[in-house]
Amino acid sequence: MLAFILFVLIIVVGTSGELCMGRAMRETGELERLHPGHAASLIWRAIRVKWLWIGITMMAIAFFSLLLLLSFEAVSMVVPVTALSYLVGALGGTFFLGERVSRQRWFGISLVCIGVVLVLLGK
Amino acid sequence: MLKHPHRKTYLLIGVMVVCGPIGNLLLAKAMRQIGNIRFWPPAELLATLPKIISSPTLWIGIVLLITFTVAYMLALSLADYSFVQPAAAMGYVIIAVLGVTVLKERVSLLHWVGIGVICLGISFIRGTDPRTTVSRR
Numbered sequence A: 001m002l003a004f005i006l007f008v009l010i011i012v013v014g015t016s017g018e019l020c021m022g023r024a025m026r027e028t029g030e031l032e033r034l035h036p037g038h039a040a041s042l043i044w045r046a047i048r049v050k051w052l053w054i055g056i057t058m059m060a061i062a063f064f065s066l067l068l069l070l071s072f073e074a075v076s077m078v079v080p081v082t083a084l085s086y087l088v089g090a091l092g093g094t095f096f097l098g099e100r101v102s103r104q105r106w107f108g109i110s111l112v113c114i115g116v117v118l119v120l121l122g123k
Numbered sequence B: 001m002l003k004h005p006h007r008k009t010y011l012l013i014g015v016m017v018v019c020g021p022i023g024n025l026l027l028a029k030a031m032r033q034i035g036n037i038r039f040w041p042p043a044e045l046l047a048t049l050p051k052i053i054s055s056p057t058l059w060i061g062i063v064l065l066i067t068f069t070v071a072y073m074l075a076l077s078l079a080d081y082s083f084v085q086p087a088a089a090m091g092y093v094i095i096a097v098l099g100v101t102v103l104k105e106r107v108s109l110l111h112w113v114g115i116g117v118i119c120l121g122i123s124f125i126r127g128t129d130p131r132t133t134v135s136r137r
Helices: A002-028 A036-046 A050-070 A075-095 A103-121 B007-034 B042-053 B056-078 B081-087 B090-101 B109-126
Strands: none
Touching: A002 A036, A002 A050, A002 A075, A002 B056, A002 B081, A036 B056, A050 A075, A075 A103, A075 B081, A103 B081, A103 B090, A103 B109, B007 B042, B007 B056, B007 B081, B007 B090, B056 B081, B081 B109, B090 B109
């Protein structure tokens, strides 16, 4: 049961954290030019967006859940399941960020998911 | 240089793909070298602290992971999350290729099949519009 809760935390909370980071960047603006100074000022502005901090907190929770889970479950069992985060990410992108995920992108994401599981099982 | 409309996005994903997995590998390697860290009693942590901060592997790993995160943030300022996140799975391909060429590791058939499926998936994702929303600013 604890393992299941930790899996959910890692996949759902971890991916949600990244989605919040995406939301923060959307509110910050676009990287218009590939210039270090411009990039630094964009990151500096992002630091003052609350979504970034919500995201960082969620990613930290997911990270420590992963450490805890790895302390009693085998890596070979934990890591392949994390491939589900690609599907959770696409759902979050659709409903939280309002992205239009086309059928072609869904297909590609599903393939990536399967591929990652195969890579991790093949280790 | 060719001015592709999504040149910046591809470049940033490229930085993520190289820095993320290598950073993780170096961090894991450094942690194995350091061994078990005991946080209690504090004297124990104090004793291992010099070992931790003097590990160049650890620092290079941390710098790479920070670079990864910054590139991730910048990529998300330009493209969809549902585009960038799966595209970054290209990192698995980099790791396998590095494993074979640099570390002379043996990679199983199943692993190569997985790499092929990831590449195929990314080629489908690449065929979609990277940005389907508008920035709020």
